[in-house]
Amino acid sequence: MNPVPERFAGKTVLVTGAGTGFGAEIAVRAAQEGADVAVHYRSSRAGAEATAERVTALGRKAFVVQADIAGHDRIKRLADEVWSHFGRLDVAVNNVGDVAREQMSWRDLTEESVDHVLAVDIKGTLLCTHEFGARMLAQEGGGAIVNIGSTVVVRGSARAPQYAAAKYGIIGLTKSYAHAFAPTVRVNVFAPGFIETQSTLDRQDWKDGRGDVLRKATPLGRIPGPEELAGTALFLATEDANHITGGFLVADGGYNMIGA
Amino acid sequence: MRTTWDFTGTRALVAGAGGIGATVARALAGAGAAVVVLDVDKDRLEGIAEGVTEGAAEGVTGLVADLTSADACRGAVDDALQLLGGLDVFVHAVGVNDRRPVLETPDEVWERLLAVNLNSAFWLGRAVGTVMVPRGYGRIVYLSSVSGLLAHKDHAPYAATKGGVNQLMRVMAREWAADGVTVNAVAPGYTETDLTREYLARPGVRASLESLVPAGRLGRPEDLTGPTLFLASAESAFVTGQVLYADGGRTLV
Numbered sequence: 001m002n003p004v005p006e007r008f009a010g011k012t013v014l015v016t017g018a019g020t021g022f023g024a025e026i027a028v029r030a031a032q033e034g035a036d037v038a039v040h041y042r043s044s045r046a047g048a049e050a051t052a053e054r055v056t057a058l059g060r061k062a063f064v065v066q067a068d069i070a071g072h073d074r075i076k077r078l079a080d081e082v083w084s085h086f087g088r089l090d091v092a093v094n095n096v097g098d099v100a101r102e103q104m105s106w107r108d109l110t111e112e113s114v115d116h117v118l119a120v121d122i123k124g125t126l127l128c129t130h131e132f133g134a135r136m137l138a139q140e141g142g143g144a145i146v147n148i149g150s151t152v153v154v155r156g157s158a159r160a161p162q163y164a165a166a167k168y169g170i171i172g173l174t175k176s177y178a179h180a181f182a183p184t185v186r187v188n189v190f191a192p193g194f195i196e197t198q199s200t201l202d203r204q205d206w207k208d209g210r211g212d213v214l215r216k217a218t219p220l221g222r223i224p225g226p227e228e229l230a231g232t233a234l235f236l237a238t239e240d241a242n243h244i245t246g247g248f249l250v251a252d253g254g255y256n257m258i259g260a
Numbered sequence: 261m262r263t264t265w266d267f268t269g270t271r272a273l274v275a276g277a278g279g280i281g282a283t284v285a286r287a288l289a290g291a292g293a294a295v296v297v298l299d300v301d302k303d304r305l306e307g308i309a310e311g312v313t314e315g316a317a318e319g320v321t322g323l324v325a326d327l328t329s330a331d332a333c334r335g336a337v338d339d340a341l342q343l344l345g346g347l348d349v350f351v352h353a354v355g356v357n358d359r360r361p362v363l364e365t366p367d368e369v370w371e372r373l374l375a376v377n378l379n380s381a382f383w384l385g386r387a388v389g390t391v392m393v394p395r396g397y398g399r400i401v402y403l404s405s406v407s408g409l410l411a412h413k414d415h416a417p418y419a420a421t422k423g424g425v426n427q428l429m430r431v432m433a434r435e436w437a438a439d440g441v442t443v444n445a446v447a448p449g450y451t452e453t454d455l456t457r458e459y460l461a462r463p464g465v466r467a468s469l470e471s472l473v474p475a476g477r478l479g480r481p482e483d484l485t486g487p488t489l490f491l492a493s494a495e496s497a498f499v500t501g502q503v504l505y506a507d508g509g510r511t512l513v
Contacts (some may be wrong), residue, residue, distance in 0.1 A: 005264045175512040182474035182509055219437030224498050231495055240264050240486025243479060246512035247505050254437045257430045257501035 004231075007238040009034030012086040016069065016128060017096035019044025021197035022148070022226040022233075024051045026093050028058070029230035036061040038082045038089070042068050042096070069096055069124035070116075079131040088139050091237040092132040094125045095148045097167075100160040101199065114162045121166030126173040133181050142184035144237040147174050149189040149248070154256040167191075171248060178246030186245040190233040193252025194223050219254030264486070265493040268292035271344035272492070273337070274351045275327060275384050277304040279453025280403055281353030283481035284488050286312045289319045291489065293349070296340040298325045298384075327354055328375040333383035341391060349492045350388040352425075353403040354380050357455055359414040370417045377421035381428055385443075389436060398441035399492045402429050403484065404503055406449045406511050422447075426503055433501035442500040446487045449507030451479035475508030483508075 013030040017023040019041035027037045028051065037055045039062055041048035052062035063085045067078035082089055098120040100113050125147055136143030150167045157164040171189055178187040194214055200206055215223055232251045235241055250256060270293040274285040277299035285297045290313045297308050297320060305322030312320055321343055325336035341347060356376045358369045381402060392398025407415050408422030426445055433443040450456060450469050460466045460478070470478060487506045490496055505511050 005266075007264055178509050178512065179474045183476055219434050220442075220498060220500060221438055229498060232499060235490050235495075238264065238486070240490055241506070242486065243475065243483035243506045243508050244487065244504070245474060246509040249499070249504060250502050251496075251498045253498050254433050254500040257433065 004032050006034045007234065007240070008091070011035045011090040012038070012088060013091040013093065013237070014038040014040060014082050014089055014132070015093045015095055016040040017042070018051050019047030021199060022192070022195055022229070023093070023095040024054075025226040025230040026095060026233055027051050028054045029227070029234060030091070031055040031058045031060040031062075033234070034060070035091070036063075036086060038063045038065055038086065040065050040067060040078065040096075042066065069128060070119045072127050075124070075127045075131050079135055083135055089132065089136065089143060090141070091144050091146070092128065092136075093146045093148065093233065093237070094128045096124060097121050097148065099163050101203070103160045104205070106158055106161055109160070109162065117160075117162045117166050118169070121163075122169035122173065125170050129173060129177045129187060133177055133185050133187065136185045137181055144241075145177070145185060145187045146233055146236045147187065147189050148233065149174075149191040151191050151193045151250055151252045151256045153191070175246045182245055186236075186241070188236040188241070188244060188247045188249065190236055191248060191250045191252070192229050192233070193218070193250070193255045195229060196223050196225050214255075217255060218252070222253065224253075265291055265489050265495070267349075267489075267493075270294070270348045271346045272296070272349035272351065273298070273340045273344070273347055273388065274353060275299075275380065276353035276355065276403075277301065277308055277322065278353065278355070278455060279481040280448065280451065280484050281351070282308055284351055284353060284485055285320060287485040287489060288349070288351075288492070289313075292319075294319045294344055296321050296323055296343055298323050298327065298336050298340070300324065300326050327380035327384065330379070330383045333380060334387050337384065337387035337391070346395075347388060347391050348398065350384070350392075350398070350400045351403070351488060351492065352381050352384060352401070355403065355405070355418075355421075355455060357415070357418045359418075359459060361414055362416045365416060373417040373421055377418070378424045378428075381425045385428065385432055389432065389441065392441045393436055393439045396440045398436070399496075400429075400432065400441065400443040401488050401491045402443075402445040403488070404429070404445040404447040406447055406505065406507050408447060408503070409511055429503075430501045437500055442491070442496065444491045444496070444499060444501065445503045446484055446491065447503050447505045447507060447511075448479045448484055449473060449510040451481060451483070453481060473508040473510050474512075477508065479506070479508065
């Protein structure tokens with residue numbers, strides 16, 4: 001079987017938070033499938049440049065763009081820069097998120113962290129969807145938006161309740177914009193379970209056995225790296241998914257078998 | 261026919277030669293798979309290879325089978341195995357409907373819908389799993405329905421069978437995951453097929469159904485090929501136990 005199809009030949013794809021982890025792999029996979037890629041970052045400049053190098057090494061064009069998506073004016077500027085650079089945008093993957101990684105228990109919750117997580121995950125994703133979608137609606141051929149959610153919505157998070165709340169918010173805004181933009185722009189949530197990104201592998205609890213516990217609890221018996229799930233996330237942005245909108249696709253090895 | 265995935269060398273069994281089953285079977289064949297299609301209706305199977313890319317048409321074989329019988333399901337899977345030499349993909353696209361209020365649904369309607377839609381899902385799925393599990397690889401896709409989730413009036417037996425298929429799918433996914441077999445469902449909304457033609461022609465029905473779909477139109481069998489082939493491909497390796505709604509936003513789940 002062909003390992004990498006050409007689902008994005010001639011397309012332009014923006015991935016937010018593409019300097020590291022899952023976002024970087026989605027950007028590279030889109031390029032492998034033929035896309036020119038806008039690589040967004042907030043603070044990981046070196047990471048974004050490394051991602052862009054991987055994109056150009058594949059013979060595709062890369063455009064590195066910085067923005068803090070916690071503010072509407074900066075999201076508008078981000079959208080303006082991407083549209084003026086590429087002329088159009090076919091696919092936006094809103095991958096930026098704050099999982100409150102440093103917080104190990106609900107007892108350590110701070111108001112500052114709640115505000116920040118909600119501002120980045122809900123307000124940021126909502127306004128990105130709003131701005132990118134509005135511009136896609138105005139262009140020939142529309143577009144597709146994939147918001148990166150999480151299976152944390154199924155069971156909640158005793159560690160970081162603000163993270164689970166934020167990812168639930170992403171579902172609500174996705175359904176709303178799916179309605180608002182149909183049928184020209186499709187909006188869906190891709191919800192991975194645990195992914196072994198470098199920052200997951202570096203976590204103390206992961207090293208102390210949490211990874212092994214989760215592997216055992218996962219019916220498919222393993223936790224994938226980000227490159228394995230990148231193509232699955234991008235499925236929602238392809239023509240193959242042309243009648244899927246407002247949807248929620250889980251890729252978690254069967255760990256959670258119910259949706260939100 | 262444009263397809264994303266290369267299924268060359270893949271052996272696929274498709275149960276049901278209605279609008280969706282036939283379209284998916286042709287898409288699989290067009291992507292290079294060898295396909296056996298099961299249906300009780302010989303006439304539907306006769307045209308099954310029509311429209312398949314030249315050169316791939318001989319890859320589609322129709323087999324007549326009464327899928328309401330456990331023995332016939334077992335026998336049909338055996339026959340398909342003989343023809344294909346193995347089995348990598350199984351798509352269950354069997355479904356009949358009979359729209360009546362609960363209080364006006366006779367025993368025979370309930371029993372027929374359960375037999376065709378749900379019994380065949382279990383019997384065929386179990387027979388296919390018997391082959392795939394020891395081999396350590398398989399992709400199973402059930403065509404479910406938004407009726408497995410939403411409460412449509414006059415759809416009690418159909419909704420019960422599709423809800424049943426969803427749960428059957430999840431438990432199979434759980435039991436077979438360790439053996440490399442993924443089991444998922446694709447759930448269409450109202451789709452223009454033989455199954456819905458008469459209903460959609462009733463006064464006001466089409467417009468009322470369309471108004472409930474954010475995409476503004478009813479489904480077409482082709483809408484289901486992308487999601488089904490994705491779940492039938494090696495690419496979806498980490499997706500199992502899921503219902504993927506391809507319904508133009510009807511359910512928004």
